[in-house]
Each structure stands twice: as C-alpha cells, then as structure tokens.
Amino acid sequence: MRIAISEWNEMISPVFDETGTVRLVNLDTGEIQRLPLSGLAAGARAEVLRTAGVSDLLCGAISPFALKVLTMSGIRVHAWLHGPIDRALQAFTHGDLDDPRFTMPGCQALRDNPEQGMVEET
Amino acid sequence: MQSAQFRIPASDPLATILESITEGVMTVDLDDKITTFNRAAEKMTGVPRHNVFGQRCSDVLRSSICEANCPLRETLETGEPVIARRAYIFNAAGHRIPVSISASTLRDADGKLIGGVETFRDLSVVEELRKTITVGYSFEDIISKSLSMRKLFDILPAIARSNAVVMIEGESGVGKELLARAIHNLGPNKDKPLVSVNCGALPDSLLESELFGYKAGAFTDARKDKPGRFAVAAGGTIFLDEIGDVSMAMQVRLLRVLQEKVYTPLGAVHEEPMTARVIVATHRDLEALVEQEKFRLDLYFRINVMRLTVPPLRDRREDIPLLLDHLIQKYNRLYGKRIATVSADVLTLLMHHDFPGNVRELENLIEHAFILCTGLVINTEHLPLRFIEQVAPDQAAIPQPPESFEDVERKHLISTLEKYKWHRDRTARALGIHKATLFRKIKKLGIELPEQDGRSNPAATVAKP
Known part of the structure; x- marks a missing residue:
C-alpha cells in the first residue's frame, strides 16, 4: 500500500494545490520516495499520484477541483490535516487520523464532511 | 507564554482600532506561531481566534504562497516590508478567497526583532467583478486575460463610479462599445438607458436633430416634437462613437453641451439640461487631428478626462484561445451545434494572423466556420478562402534557401x-x-x-x- 503526503519542511504542506513535493511511503516495505509536483495543475497532480500507485493522500487544504479529480482517479483523500508528517503517518497506520489535533484549525466540519467545500466552483 | 508579550490589552484604543478595520491582521513570533488575530482575520479565515493562538500561521491562513513565497519569511529575512502580494487562502468552509497580503517586521521597544505582522485584504469583491467582466455575460462579453486588459478591468469600477467623461481609444472591432457598456453597467445609473450614437454615420444636419431632437415646426415635416438622444439618455449614459469624425461645426455644439451641460433642441426657445454621462470613442488619433486643426483643442481637452486605450487583438494574442472558447460556446448555443474546438492548424493560422479587424474579424471567421462545419472540430477548410489566402503567404514565409x-x-x-x-x-x-x-x-x-x-x-x- 502506497500513500502520499504533501510535504513542506517535514510538516504537512498547507495547500495541496501549491505543494512542491509529496512524500511517497510504501507501508509494506517502508520505502520512502519524493515526487516533485511544482508547477503542475490539479489534473496533472492527480495523474502523477495515480501513476505512482497511490491509494491514499494526506494533505492540508485542497481545492474542490483537485479533490474531485483525485477522487475520480481512485485516490482516497484525507484533507485539512496539519502537523508533523511523521506523527500523521503514524496516526494513519493506527487509524487515529480523526484525532482533532491533526485537523487544521477551524476545519473540523470539512474533516467530517469533505464534500462541503465542493459547492464552490463546480 | 511568549505570545502574551505583544497581545494588546482590550482597554488599549489600539485594540479597538485593530478590531474595527476590515483588513485581517495577525502577528506571529519568530517560530511562525500566531500571537495576534483580529476580528477581520477571524471572519476571513473562518477560524475563531481562540483556536489560533500558538498555531503555525500557514496552518491557519492556508495561503497559496505560504510554501514558496511567504511574505513573512521574506520580510524577516530582508527586513524590507512586503506589500500587496496576491494570493488566495482557504477558509474554514473550504472556499478559496482571493487576498492581497502585506507583511512587515515586528520589533520590541528595544528594537529587537520579535516577529512579524501580516495583513490581508479580501479581494473577493474585486475578483468577482473581474470574473463577471471577464466571463462577461452581464457586461456583454469582454474577454481577456492580457495584462493590458486586466489593468483596464482593474480601474473600470472606479471609473464607472465617477461621472467623468471617458474617452475610449482603439482600433475598429476591438470592442469599444462593449467597454462603454461595461462602464455604464458598473456605474450608479445602470438602470437608466445607455444610448449609442455613431457620429461618423450621420451627416451634420441629421446628427444634430438626432442628438438634440427638435420641436414641432422646426422645419418642414417636423410635425411633432422629437426628443434627441441626449434626452433619451437622461440620467443614464450617452455613448458617442467615432467622435473624431464629426465636423468642426458640430464640435462646437458638442463642446457647449459638455461645458454647460445644456443643449437646445432644434427650433426650441429654451435650453434643456443634459444629465447623461458622456462616453466617447474613436479609432482615430485625436491628437494628430488636433494638430491638423481638424479637431478642436478645447473639445479634445473636454473629452480627454479619463482615457482608456483598448489594445488591438494582435497585441494580445494570448486572448485568441480564450476568445475562441467563448465564441465556440456562443455559436454552439446560437446554432444548436456541438463543436468542441478548432484544429491545431486553425489555431496556428489564427495565432499568426494580425487581425486588422480585431475581435470582430475573429468572430466573423468563427461564425463562417460554424455555418460550414458539420463535425466536432473546425478545420482549415471551414475557414473563408480569402482568409487562408491572406494568411498562407505568412505561413509560407519559412525562410527559402539563400540565393x-x-x-x-x-x-x-x-x-x-x-x-x-x-x-x-x-x-x-x-x-x-x-x-x-x-x-x-x-x-x-x-x-x-x-x-x-x-x-x-x-x-x-x-x-x-
């Protein structure tokens, strides 16, 4: 199982649409890779992750469009997260990602219902 | 806690000021942790302030420039303030909000650097306006992403609010009338009429009765009063197109209207007040006409108050694909077709054409192609032969082997x-x-x-x- 985390200085990057790098983690082998995403639009970002065989994406804020194309590419998106990547990763493997301390300030409603942001720009 | 050191006590008048301004203000310490967060910042981000103290600013603001282009980091590194950097932020509802962010350093009483202050202004309204103008159904389809046009869009709302005479310059077919309409629609009198008069199309005598109207009996066949265009446009906007083509005699009359804000209908005894906003347009170089003494200098000064120049299409070729998209949509609706796009060859031809007739010419080309095209893609054979002949030599201008x-x-x-x-x-x-x-x-x-x-x-x- 391969998961991707948008990365910025060891933290979850604040905005997926603008993040320069994602960290790819193979949960079975522990192998870590980094994929550059700078300059790519949402569609291309989704395509890069899909080609890399990513099943889950952990990220911060995300535009409704990016969320849509990622979901359509078969990637589960865990958005509106913040904090150190290592801890988020650990929480993900333990199924604790719903802990409010991983939720970006003020974004609990979006964590509970990611579709909420989708009303915009669709 | 370090953050307490620059929290402003509620009794301080500064706190009241900070709370009442519409710009979001936040301060951060040297670890990027938030220490102050005013009410406007709460409103814009949708995050209550008790949730933000001690949080990293990027996790609360979630701006598009946090990662690559952070104004705070820059100001802390250089000591220079950053002013009005465009970005968007994500609010707590997951919506993108366009903002303009400024930042500067924060020092304590001893001048020691203790953090930074960031202010952000909500540009939603401006963006909304820009979008409306760009996408443009309510403003008659002005479409452009070129910098020169965007600059024009930026100043348009302010111009629309004022009542000053606007002069629109630009080649034939660039959309001067659309711009006039946009100014009218954005202005306070948008519910009043917008009246267009093409001054170049009418001979003097007709233009005069057309603009000022006449009273019954003013001349043979003037059986009834006829209100002029100035009267029809009362309270609204009058758009005088091709102002450079009016005769010297007519210029004197127009000057009087602009100067005195009154006019006299033909055959009338009393003056009528002129209450319309005046927008003029020309495709001619008025300054040159003034030099040749074909245009009155005083009238020129009178109309040259706010001058807008619409660049020709060849100077904003980046707009061609955008306009194509729009025109294809428009004619799909009009002709009930489902044409998706133009072929790469057509796009190349269009991108290399100089469009002396500007957007109007492009639109005519596309309409021509729509009539002939039965498939999903417009190909070169759907374009008028005349156009291909005109552009093909251009294309053939691949350098020949030297003689x-x-x-x-x-x-x-x-x-x-x-x-x-x-x-x-x-x-x-x-x-x-x-x-x-x-x-x-x-x-x-x-x-x-x-x-x-x-x-x-x-x-x-x-x-x-």
Whole structure:
C-alpha cells in the first residue's frame, strides 16, 4: 500500500494545490520516495499520484477541483490535516487520523464532511 | 507564554482600532506561531481566534504562497516590508478567497526583532467583478486575460463610479462599445438607458436633430416634437462613437453641451439640461487631428478626462484561445451545434494572423466556420478562402534557401541592363566594369539579350559574343 503526503519542511504542506513535493511511503516495505509536483495543475497532480500507485493522500487544504479529480482517479483523500508528517503517518497506520489535533484549525466540519467545500466552483 | 508579550490589552484604543478595520491582521513570533488575530482575520479565515493562538500561521491562513513565497519569511529575512502580494487562502468552509497580503517586521521597544505582522485584504469583491467582466455575460462579453486588459478591468469600477467623461481609444472591432457598456453597467445609473450614437454615420444636419431632437415646426415635416438622444439618455449614459469624425461645426455644439451641460433642441426657445454621462470613442488619433486643426483643442481637452486605450487583438494574442472558447460556446448555443474546438492548424493560422479587424474579424471567421462545419472540430477548410489566402503567404514565409551569388549577380545585371534599355556601353559604365567584362558575364550567366538592344540602330542584330 502506497500513500502520499504533501510535504513542506517535514510538516504537512498547507495547500495541496501549491505543494512542491509529496512524500511517497510504501507501508509494506517502508520505502520512502519524493515526487516533485511544482508547477503542475490539479489534473496533472492527480495523474502523477495515480501513476505512482497511490491509494491514499494526506494533505492540508485542497481545492474542490483537485479533490474531485483525485477522487475520480481512485485516490482516497484525507484533507485539512496539519502537523508533523511523521506523527500523521503514524496516526494513519493506527487509524487515529480523526484525532482533532491533526485537523487544521477551524476545519473540523470539512474533516467530517469533505464534500462541503465542493459547492464552490463546480 | 511568549505570545502574551505583544497581545494588546482590550482597554488599549489600539485594540479597538485593530478590531474595527476590515483588513485581517495577525502577528506571529519568530517560530511562525500566531500571537495576534483580529476580528477581520477571524471572519476571513473562518477560524475563531481562540483556536489560533500558538498555531503555525500557514496552518491557519492556508495561503497559496505560504510554501514558496511567504511574505513573512521574506520580510524577516530582508527586513524590507512586503506589500500587496496576491494570493488566495482557504477558509474554514473550504472556499478559496482571493487576498492581497502585506507583511512587515515586528520589533520590541528595544528594537529587537520579535516577529512579524501580516495583513490581508479580501479581494473577493474585486475578483468577482473581474470574473463577471471577464466571463462577461452581464457586461456583454469582454474577454481577456492580457495584462493590458486586466489593468483596464482593474480601474473600470472606479471609473464607472465617477461621472467623468471617458474617452475610449482603439482600433475598429476591438470592442469599444462593449467597454462603454461595461462602464455604464458598473456605474450608479445602470438602470437608466445607455444610448449609442455613431457620429461618423450621420451627416451634420441629421446628427444634430438626432442628438438634440427638435420641436414641432422646426422645419418642414417636423410635425411633432422629437426628443434627441441626449434626452433619451437622461440620467443614464450617452455613448458617442467615432467622435473624431464629426465636423468642426458640430464640435462646437458638442463642446457647449459638455461645458454647460445644456443643449437646445432644434427650433426650441429654451435650453434643456443634459444629465447623461458622456462616453466617447474613436479609432482615430485625436491628437494628430488636433494638430491638423481638424479637431478642436478645447473639445479634445473636454473629452480627454479619463482615457482608456483598448489594445488591438494582435497585441494580445494570448486572448485568441480564450476568445475562441467563448465564441465556440456562443455559436454552439446560437446554432444548436456541438463543436468542441478548432484544429491545431486553425489555431496556428489564427495565432499568426494580425487581425486588422480585431475581435470582430475573429468572430466573423468563427461564425463562417460554424455555418460550414458539420463535425466536432473546425478545420482549415471551414475557414473563408480569402482568409487562408491572406494568411498562407505568412505561413509560407519559412525562410527559402539563400540565393546563390550567381543568382544575385544575374538579377542585378538584368535589372541594370533593363534600366539602360539593354545599352551595354552605358550599363558597363554604370556598373563600373569594362564592356568586355560585361559581355563575359552575360555569357557566363546565360542572360538572353532581347532582339533589339539599346543602341539606336534597330536594324543592328545582337552580336552574341
């Protein structure tokens, strides 16, 4: 199982649409890779992750469009997260990602219902 | 906690000011942790302030420039303030909000650096307006992403709010009337009429009665009062197109209307007040007309208050694909077709064309193609032949292999011989070479001499050496 985390200085990057790098983690082998995403639009970002065989994406804020194309590419998106990547990763493997301390300030409603942001720009 | 050191006590008048301004303000310490967060910042981010203290600013603001282009980091590194950097943030509802962010450093009483202050202004309204203008159904489809046009869009709302005379310059077909309409629609009198008059289309006498109206009996057949366009446009906007084409006599009348804000209908005894906003347009260089004394300087000053220049399409080619998209949508609706796009060849042709007729020409081309195209993609065969012929030489302008020296020499010799009516003595003299050299060259280059040469004796046969 391969998961991707948008990365910025060891933290979850604040905005997926603008993040320069994602960290790819193979949960079975522990192998870590980094994929550059700078300059790519949402569609291309989704395509890069899909080609890399990513099943889950952990990220911060995300535009409704990016969320849509990622979901359509078969990637589960865990958005509106913040904090150190290592801890988020650990929480993900333990199924604790719903802990409010991983939720970006003020974004609990979006964590509970990611579709909420989708009303915009669709 | 460190953050307490620059929290402003509620009793401080500064706190009241901070709370009442519409710009979001937050301060951070040197670890990027938030220490102050005003009410506007709460409103814009949708995050209550008790949730933000001690949080990293990027996790709360979630701006598009946090990662690559953070104004705070920059100001802390350089010591220079960052002003009005455009970005968008994500609010707590997951919506993107366009903002303009400024930042500067924060120092304590001893001048020691303790953090930074960031202010952010909500640009939603501006963006919304821009979008409306760009996407444009309510503003009659002005579409552009070019910088020069965007700058125009930026100042348009302010211009619309004022009541000043606006002069729109631009080539034929760039959309001067659309701009006038946008100014009218954005202005306070948008519910009042917008009246357009093409001053170039009417002879003086007609223009006068058209603009000012007439009273019954003003002339033969004037049986009833007829209100002029100024009267129809009362309280709204009058758009005088092709103002550069009006006669000197008419210019005097217009000047009076603009100066005194009154006009007299033909045959009337009393003046009528002129209450319309005036927008004028021209495709001619008014300054040059003034120099040639074909346009009154005083009228020129009167109308040259707010001057907007719409660049020709060839100066904003980046708009062509955008306009194509829009036109395809428009004509799909109009003709009930489902054309998706234009072929790469068509796009190349269009991108290389200079569009002397500007957007109007592009629109006509697309409409022509729509009538002929039965498939999903517009190809070159759907474009007017005239257009292809016009543009194809452009395309064929791929550099030809350079001519050989002999070719050049041959051409030059022939043209010189022709100039001297094949008189070889004079040609040789003109070329500064000996006659024998000229003969040798003529032979070597295989130049055929005419039956009759330049020497006055028509009977003489050409001696082919």
